[in-house]
Amino acid sequence: MQQRARLRLAVIYIGAAAVLLGTVGPFLWLVSSSFQYERQLLNIPPQWLPNPIVLDSYREIFEGAVLGEESGVPYQSRIFLRSFANSFFVAGSVAAIAVLVGAYAAYPLARLTFRGRSVLLFGILASRMIPALSLAIPIVLVAKRIGMSDKIVTLVFINLSFILPYVIWLLQSYFKTIPIELEDAGRIDGCSRLQVVHKIILPLSLPGLTSAGILAFLLTWGEFLFALLLSETPASYTSTVVVSLFATDVDVSFVSIITAGVVSVIPPIGFALIFQRFIISGLLSGSLKG
Amino acid sequence: MQSKIAETRKELPQGMLAIFFSAPAVLIIAATILVPFGMAVFLSLHNWNLKRPGRERFIGLENYTDWLTDSDFWEPLRTTFTFAIGAVILILAISLLIALLLNEKFPGRGVVRAMLLVPWAIPSVVNALLWKWLLDPNYGLINAVFLELRLIDSYQAWLGNMPGVMIWLVIAYSWIHIPLATLLLLSGLQTIPGDIYESAIVDGASVWQRFAFITLPLLRPMLSIVIIFEMIFALKVFDIIFVLTAGGPADATNVLGWTIYTETFRKLDFGAGSSIAMLLGAITLALAILFYVFLDKGVEQ
Structure with missing residues (x-):
């Protein structure tokens, strides 16, 4: 029996090692590449670990942002930091507004009985299924006509509407887990519905609100299609757009491209690892029927 | 899910409350999902090429x-x-x-x-x-x-x-x-x-x-x-x-x-x-x- 248990553990750890290699391996290779000289990247066979650790490509990004054309670094490197800030602004605003607006919309779905409730629920689910590409065409057309293209506010608004259904779905399932007796007690004490939401539901839903906010931030951070179609100048480029400008340009050095990729995933990967519990619970309840 | 207590105070009916609470979200979603969806259907039934402006016309299911x-x-x-x-x-x-x-x-x-x-x-x-x-x-x-x-x-x-x-x-x-x-x-x-x-x-x-x-x-x-x-x-x-x-x-x-x-x-x-x-x-x-x-x-x- 002892031997069987040992065999079981050996099989498990071999599997676990394979999973770890498969999940973080490719990303670590990207990080390792970003700290090498361009000529080292062109070595055959490749060099696994950077030696020495080279920070040139990271410095390029900062110098390019500060000095502009004088720095002599590629165009993409010069505009990268600005796009990074744009991404923060868009994802942060979307997360904050989506949680605020979504929480009010989620409450009646979780607690009230009214005609059209199931229609609203189905509408919210169905709106998550419409391919963004089919909506992108009229949205871009209208945005250009009314002079809202190439504006960061437009990106916030558009992303918001694609994230909201997800956030509402997640929050209404979270609200349902709060014991109704707590709400009843509040109402006996004379709270209005709005006060019930403010004083009982929202404070007790802090973990749910956190998951929703972080997921909204991460999904918006990675959004590409609308960011691509609704931006024309660096003023409204997000980091995914600049990464795509890097990746599709054959004239930029490998190391600059790779570094841009690494820097642009620091926020999402950092958030994901720091808030892993919130994210896992949010992903599970957001993807399933709550 | 329904609360067990009777309405203890004068309050809007639940349907009105639901509209009041969900209006901002529904308006945002409608403006950027429902309206564009309608427009996409409209465009799909038209000859609409930006390279040839002024020639837009309804062509049904063509x-x-x-x-x-x-x-x-x-x-x-x-x-x-x-x-x-x-x-x-x-x-x-x-x-x-x-x-x-x-x-x-x-x-x-x-x-x-x-x-x-x-x-x-x-x-x-x-x-x-x-x-x-x-x-x-x-x-x-x-x-x-x-x-x-x-x-x-x-x-x-x-x-x-x-x-x-x-x-x-x-x-x-x-x-x-x-x-x-x-x-x-x-x-x-x-x-x-x-x-x-x-x-x-x-x-x-x-x-x-x-x-x-x-x-x-x-x-x-x-x-x-x-x-x-x-x-x-x-x-x-x-x-x-x-x-x-x-x-x-x-x-x-x-x-x-x-x-x-x-x-x-x-x-x-x-x-x-x-x-x-x-x-x-x-x-x-x-x-x-x-x-x-x-x-x-x-x-x-």
Whole structure:
């Protein structure tokens, strides 16, 4: 029996090692590449670990942002930091507004009985299924006509509407887990519905609100299609757009491209690892029927 | 769900309250999803090309009949399904294996589960960039490793020909989609009570029998959800195509998402682009309804 248990553990750890290699391996290779000289990247066979650790490509990004054309670094490197800030602004605003607006919309779905409730629920689910590409065409057309293209506010608004259904779905399932007796007690004490939401539901839903906010931030951070179609100048480029400008340009050095990729995933990967519990619970309840 | 106390004070009826609470969200969603959807339908019924302004006119279903009789629709449709089915099979197979592993108790399990979030958090565009580097025909790591393992004689241009390009596209796409599928399947596995397995062991069932006759049937609702969920996502694929292959080589990875993009934003034919987008939308929506039905069944069980 002892031997069987040992065999079981050996099989498990071999599997676990394979999973770890498969999940973080490719990303670590990207990080390792970003700290090498361009000529080292062109070595055959490749060099696994950077030696020495080279920070040139990271410095390029900062110098390019500060000095502009004088720095002599590629165009993409010069505009990268600005796009990074744009991404923060868009994802942060979307997360904050989506949680605020979504929480009010989620409450009646979780607690009230009214005609059209199931229609609203189905509408919210169905709106998550419409391919963004089919909506992108009229949205871009209208945005250009009314002079809202190439504006960061437009990106916030558009992303918001694609994230909201997800956030509402997640929050209404979270609200349902709060014991109704707590709400009843509040109402006996004379709270209005709005006060019930403010004083009982929202404070007790802090973990749910956190998951929703972080997921909204991460999904918006990675959004590409609308960011691509609704931006024309660096003023409204997000980091995914600049990464795509890097990746599709054959004239930029490998190391600059790779570094841009690494820097642009620091926020999402950092958030994901720091808030892993919130994210896992949010992903599970957001993807399933709550 | 209904509160047990009677209305203790004068208050708006629940329907009014619901409208009041959900109005901001519904207005935002309507403005950017429902209205554009209506406009997309409108555009799809018109001859609407930005290269020829002033010639816009209603042409009924002509855009649709044009597509449906054109190999420029059927070929990308086939490519889209080839890609989507490949991706769903790969995602399902790998995530089921990882979920079964993580369903076992062992020290370090939490770390492995947390690391799943690394690929999950990587935006699809950065993922495309990562694989472009891994697959580089001259300096890529995959070439180096495969050569070292003697799987190839010389460096290959993996994205340069069929079927290699499709296989690698599926792998690259699946890499960031496996984690969510794994977490979903794992949560499904954890709802299966342990004593079922114990009594099966007493009855002398082998590992394989336990998997085939207990795990798979009980996991079926969750498996259906993951399959349809991933299918809907894969049919809409665009980002990774944009960076990694641009539909090439020679249209080998020209999926519907890419056709819609080139038709609309390169040829500026908004009518043709909208109608093919509607066709993709209809296919996806049909699957979404299936998803909803399965979901209801899944919860009942």
